Amino acid sequence: MGRELIVLGLAFLLAGLLARIGRRIGLPTIPLFVGAGILAGPNTPGPVLFAHPEDLELLAAFGLIFLLFYLGVEFSLEDLTSGGRTLLTSAALYLTLNIGAGLLLGFAIGWGTKEAFIIAGATGISSSAIVTKLLVELRRLRNPETSLILGIIVLEDLFLALYLAALAPVLGTAANTGEAVLLFVRALAFLIALGLLARYGRAVVGRVISAPDDELLVVLFVGFALLVAGIAYQLGVSDAIGAFMAGLVLSGTIAKQRIERLVLPLRDAFGALFFFHFGLVIDPGEIGKVAVPALAAVCMSLLLAIVAAIGAARLNRL
Helix, strand or coil, X not given: CHXXXXXXXXXXXXXXXXXXXXXXXXXXXXXXXXXXXXXXXXXXXXXXXXXXXXXXXXXXXXXXXXXXXHHHHHCCHHHHHCCCHHHHHHHHHHXXXXXXXXXXXXXXXXXXXXXXXXXXXXXXXXXXXXXXXXXXXXXXXXXXXXXXXXXXXXXXXHHHHHHHHHHHHXXXXXXXXHHHHHHHHHHHHHHHHHHHHHHHCHHHHHHHHCCCCHHXXXXXXXXXXXXXXXXXXXXXXXXXXXXXXXXXXXXXCCCHHHHHHHHHHHHHHHHHHHHHHHHHCCCHHHHHHHHHHHHHXXXXXXXXXXXXXXXXXXXXXX
């Protein structure tokens, strides 16, 4: 136990010190946290602080959950759904451009159908953790375009559930098409149920979660966030979006402002650990093997993201 605590403490300190240096020269913290993980991981020369990154997997998952939970508390269901048809059109534009281009790239470099579909998924879906962290660091949570960005992320996750369900027979991870459809329907039903809870059940949830002192409130909202995230994961929705929806439910309660304040230290500490853990599992030696297609995918995604962003901004008159 003592060694694990020492190593965990060193992990936090290393990530924090690198992030402090980065902020002094104007760099975002995400690549620095990831870089600290790469340096401390088992895949680079030098001292290995973490020989078994999987030991940190659960704590790292807390980071993703609290990042998205905080974002959900900051907003309301009304903010998220105010875009209506233009939100759906914007998400469809983004996904069509990036998924289609990913498929073309996969086939162009001579990979098979399975590999092309996997590349398409990678180029078409944004990282909710990175988007959230950047919105927080750049202090853009209250900008007019942020609700649109969050709406697209939620729709992306719903699409991801459909995409993975459709891809399951191709990859051999589902017994038949019926099982794939069931996975999607289950994920969609869960998101709809959370949306209804956020709109009509927040008063009841608020009475259950609210507590007169901060200690009990922290215990209750952490339990609620983890419970919803865990159920979401089991049903085929990402735990991140489950946590975000849990935050949306609590955003309409009387405890909203207290929850925002109390979740901040959890968000920052475990969020750093999430990106640090991501760095731990990266093997720099493997990057060279796919450097050319990876660079092509990055350049293509950046270009198409800009095109999709301009289109979405015009659709929403931003």
